[in-house]
Amino acid sequence: MEKSVTSVSCQVAVTTAEIRTYFGLLLEHIPVLASVVTPTGDVLFASRHHALLFDVSNNINELTEESELYPASARARLQQLQSTSAMECEWELTAKHKDGSTHLYKMRRTRIACHRLLPGYAGEPEIQASSDDVIYTVGVDITEDELAESVLRDHKSHLNFAIFHDPLTGLANRSLFYDRVNKSIARAKRTKSSLALMLLDLDRFKNVNDSLGHEAGDRYLKAVAQHLVDELRDTDTVARLGGDEFVVVLENVTCSESIEAIANKLLGCLQQPVVIQGHPISCTASIGISVFPHDGDSIDQLLKHADTAMYRAKAAGKNRAQFYVSAMSDSAVNYLLLENDLRRALEQNELRVFYQPQVDLNTGRITGLEALVRWQHKDRGLMSPVHFIPLAEETGLIEPLGAWVLEQACARFQHWLAAGIDLCKVAVNLSTRQFRQEGFEHTVAQVLRKTGLPAQCLELEITESSAMENAANTINMLNCLSDMGLSLAIDDFGTGYSSLAYLQRFPIQKLKIDRSFITNVDRDDQEAAIAKSIIDLAHNMSLEVIAEGVERASQCQWLGERGCDQVQGYFYSKPLSEEALMNLVSDSERVICDASGVRLLSQPLAKH
């Protein structure tokens, strides 16, 4: 039967035969899986697109079973759908094409009563399935949409990660840390529990960067992050706030002992060496701890107080954990004021150098002077270096300060030499930071040139711990300095961890026994044993040995009998200002000046 229909848009009359042709073309080219089947699965129509599917015949017109329109992998699902009486359902079909590509189709299967498809039907929608029905299915390829969406999802999650994590270590960054800890504080408030915030700063991390480069430094920071994550529970928060500063938050803490135990566990694991570029590296850390609600009820307050405690841990010798106590805040303010003051002191010449004689035990002759800095503070009076050297080291001010002391001591000693006062040599203390300063040997050479002091009149003292820290670099620097003709001493010997293998490679002339082994050397067997061992060690290595902190004649006697070469201490003289030293040298009751040099007669302390 030919039937005339009218296209609404172009008002052109078309015949049913033409419609079939168009419909055939449409089925041929439409890029969708389209089919019409009976409830028993007989195919009435199927689009050509089905032929693209793997497992499906190219000759679509010959396919009679609905199952033949789909790959074998989809047939079980199809069977389920065929057995359902639902009028409409949606499903996803993942199917391989014959070209090997995998596609995702969004399928919609609708069951409809046949008579409703006939022209002129305007009845109620069918809600009951019947054998008279037909089922048409349309599947649209959504592979690209899905791909785009998953790229977008990935992109979003990467972006999310980048926004909230530290790119180097992958730990939470400051923003995420604030977010998490604010929630932890809210939880702790609700449950009336405590939480501990630990601020962890690596000690002397700069040395790793300076000696092995930033790449090694970055690798070390990553290893530290991993150590922290490994040691803590998943529920604890670990973040990197920047540089070598990390923060850890522990929830539901019950007592300070358990917090301390965790802090010590972290300190211990950080001491394990990490091998980077073939070098075993280990940095210690200083940890400041504040506890909610005791030390503050906001994250900023807790951080500030942990920071104060952390600085206190550094000042107390590093590699330790320190709880915040409220009295620290006052001294933290003092510390800050002192830092500004110290900068000013350097500019306004408030620093002074004092000199303490070193004496040959056999002859009583002065064999040298140790230069010791003091600060003539306008309000606090004459300040001991113990109150400002750690601060100067922390802030980097030690570099200009140390250079100033060196130049001052060399200039003054040269001045005395020129005036005919020969006190053999002047010893100057070097801090680790100063010693590790790039081109430090040039600074020393420049000072010697500028002041005219012969190199053999200068001795540089470097502490045992600083010499052994990165000993390979120490050897290079000590060789440079030794080549200039000056002498080198290891200070505070016995307090660090010396490697004898390194010690024998250092071009040094002297070991200085730390005061802690001299205090009771004449009364305590253990101290005596250590002091004696150091004296023997020095002599066996053909080094001179000097004992510091000698306050009594009995100590002198003990040391003299054990072969110690020199002593330094209040027994002979306290550190003296330039004027006081000159007075001592010209005091005929205390010194004898003859051809053998200046001999210092031991005097009771009360006289000074």
Ligand SMILES: Nc1nc2c(ncn2[C@@H]2O[C@H](COP(=O)(O)O[C@H]3[C@@H](O)[C@H](n4cnc5c(=O)[nH]c(N)nc54)O[C@@H]3COP(=O)(O)O)[C@@H](O)[C@H]2O)c(=O)[nH]1
């Ligand atoms: N990097 C630099 N460090 C310096 C410099 N000047 C000093 N220092 C270091 O500061 C620390 C404290 O020094 P100071 O208060 O001067 O104490 C020295 C002596 O006064 C003290 N001493 C000497 N004899 C005795 C004694 O018989 N009893 C006693 N109780 N104390 C005594 O010992 C200090 C000398 O120590 P050392 O340097 O280890 O020989 C101190 O660590 C200084 O090194 C500086 O310019 N740069």
